Amino acid sequence: xxxxxxxxxxxxxxxxxxxxxxGLLKLKxxxxxxxxxxxxQCSEIYPKKPIYDIPAFPEILAGDLVDNLMKxxxxxxxxxxxxxxxxxxxxxxxxxxxxxxxxxxRHQAPVVAIAGGLGSFEPRKPLIASIEKxxxxxxxxxxxxxxxxxxxxxxxxxGGDSALDWCIFLSDIAESVTLVHRRNEFRGxxxxxxxxxxxxxxxxxxxxxxxxxxxxxxxxxxxxxxxxRENIETTVACxxxxxxxxLSPKLGPxxxxxxxxxxxxxxxxxxxxxxxxxxxxxxxxxxxxxxGKLKLILCGFHEATLMCQSAYKRIFPDxxxxxxxxxxxxxxxxxxxxxxAPKAVIKAIV
Amino acid sequence: MIDxxxxxxxxQGVSHEINAPTDMNMNLMEVVKSYELAPEGTxxxxxxxxxxxxxxxxxxxxxxxxxxxxxxxxxxxxxxxVKTTSRLGCQIQMNxxxxxxxxxxxxxx
Numbered sequence: 001x002x003x004x005x006x007x008x009x010x011x012x013x014x015x016x017x018x019x020x021x022x023g024l025l026k027l028k029x030x031x032x033x034x035x036x037x038x039x040x041q042c043s044e045i046y047p048k049k050p051i052y053d054i055p056a057f058p059e060i061l062a063g064d065l066v067d068n069l070m071k072x073x074x075x076x077x078x079x080x081x082x083x084x085x086x087x088x089x090x091x092x093x094x095x096x097x098x099x100x101x102x103x104x105x106r107h108q109a110p111v112v113a114i115a116g117g118l119g120s121f122e123p124r125k126p127l128i129a130s131i132e133k134x135x136x137x138x139x140x141x142x143x144x145x146x147x148x149x150x151x152x153x154x155x156x157x158x159g160g161d162s163a164l165d166w167c168i169f170l171s172d173i174a175e176s177v178t179l180v181h182r183r184n185e186f187r188g189x190x191x192x193x194x195x196x197x198x199x200x201x202x203x204x205x206x207x208x209x210x211x212x213x214x215x216x217x218x219x220x221x222x223x224x225x226x227x228x229r230e231n232i233e234t235t236v237a238c239x240x241x242x243x244x245x246x247l248s249p250k251l252g253p254x255x256x257x258x259x260x261x262x263x264x265x266x267x268x269x270x271x272x273x274x275x276x277x278x279x280x281x282x283x284x285x286x287x288x289x290x291x292g293k294l295k296l297i298l299c300g301f302h303e304a305t306l307m308c309q310s311a312y313k314r315i316f317p318d319x320x321x322x323x324x325x326x327x328x329x330x331x332x333x334x335x336x337x338x339x340x341a342p343k344a345v346i347k348a349i350v
Numbered sequence: 351m352i353d354x355x356x357x358x359x360x361x362q363g364v365s366h367e368i369n370a371p372t373d374m375n376m377n378l379m380e381v382v383k384s385y386e387l388a389p390e391g392t393x394x395x396x397x398x399x400x401x402x403x404x405x406x407x408x409x410x411x412x413x414x415x416x417x418x419x420x421x422x423x424x425x426x427x428x429x430x431x432v433k434t435t436s437r438l439g440c441q442i443q444m445n446x447x448x449x450x451x452x453x454x455x456x457x458x459x
Binding site: 042045046048119126127159181185189246248249263289 | 358376389390391392395399401402404421423424427428430431459
């Protein structure tokens with residue numbers, strides 16, 4: 001069981017900045033995220049896009065914003081459970097919560113801060129009628145262990161980086177790799193596109209374009225895919241079909257936690273502290289809603305800051321505290337580091 | 351300020367004739383959001399960067415639309431329920447030439 005002061009669900013910008021604000025109050029944080037890397041949408045959807053409305057940054061790339069936040073929170077030694085989705089929550093008698101992930105990792109904290117953005121990122125599933133029947137029986141939306149495909153016949157569909165990169169990677173492992181995409185052009189890094197072209201030229205992979213997979217064949221396990229190209233349908237035998245059409249966010253299991261939901265978001269008390277209808281559970285950043293809500297990173301930072309003050313009072317109801325400016329108090333990390341303003345030097349002129 | 355009138359058929363098939371400003375740098379996806387014609391979180395998920403297909407729509411009127419960019423074309427090539435009339439709403443800017451535009455929102459997926 002992982003124990004912490006504030007359990008943050010979602011490691012996007014808001015969740016990451018919460019670690020900093022909590023750290024100033026000597027509260028430890030642990031973050032859970034369904035994605036394998038921190039940064040949320042900034043890392044998953046638009047790492048190379050500039051953001052222009054972060055105060056004091058006339059322009060910053062989303063990926064750089066995440067890097068900077070990671071650096072800023074480093075002294076507070078946050079814990080991470082990545083690649084696992086927060087699945088269930090249980091309220092204990094002492095007022096704390098246990099959150100269990102999709103992989104069964106358990107976390108306990110007196111305060112839970114949901115900073116889940118638009119939700120956890122789930123694979124986009126192509127609209128093939130029989131696809132659900134074969135999920136887990138040869139259809140996988142995420143490649144967890146490439147060795148699983150050793151000496152197997154694999155069909156991948158999609159036109160982005162992940163489709164190309166996995167084709168290239170699996171070409172050395174699988175018996176055969178076939179890539180199917182709806183058009184001839186691929187949206188991927190130039191060297192990936194060139195590498196795939198080279199593998200196609202040398203016969204190591206097969207690329208079928210412009211084409212679409214319209215049906216799946218097999219009894220229990222998948223045995224083949226039906227590929228439609230120029231209105232002609234052909235069946236290609238395979239052991240695995242991996243559709244890689246990117247990820248889209250879904251509120252997911254959080255929607256069943258007994259929280260008040262409105263407009264696909266969690267209702268919070270914005271006049272006070274961004275607490276939800278369940279005391280001890282807060283919602284901050286894009287995942288919450290209240291009158292006048294704006295889904296902006298800078299608003300998430302503000303919400304995180306106020307939420308941490310409230311969390312402190314909840315954890316230490318009898319302690320008095322006033323907010324301190326970092327310019328005055330400096331930043332004292334849990335790792336023993338201390339940053340502070342240089343002291344003024346007084347020297348007489350004689 | 352010039353307002354234009356456009357028609358949007360929502361995902362339930364209900365037609366809405368609405369006014370859209372042309373001086374606020376708004377695109378079609380944002381107009382749909384401003385009138386709450388699709389539930390929050392089901393449209394404009396990527397914020398309007400042509401990086402998701404949640405604002406896909408079918409253009410029913412014969413308007414001269416902006417040329418489709420590589421980003422938009424790539425996104426549509428990976429989207430579902432795509433038709434020959436498909437466009438991403440976030441890539442259609444509201445300007446006086448768009449007066450009378452008629453679109454249907456593609457199903458959520």
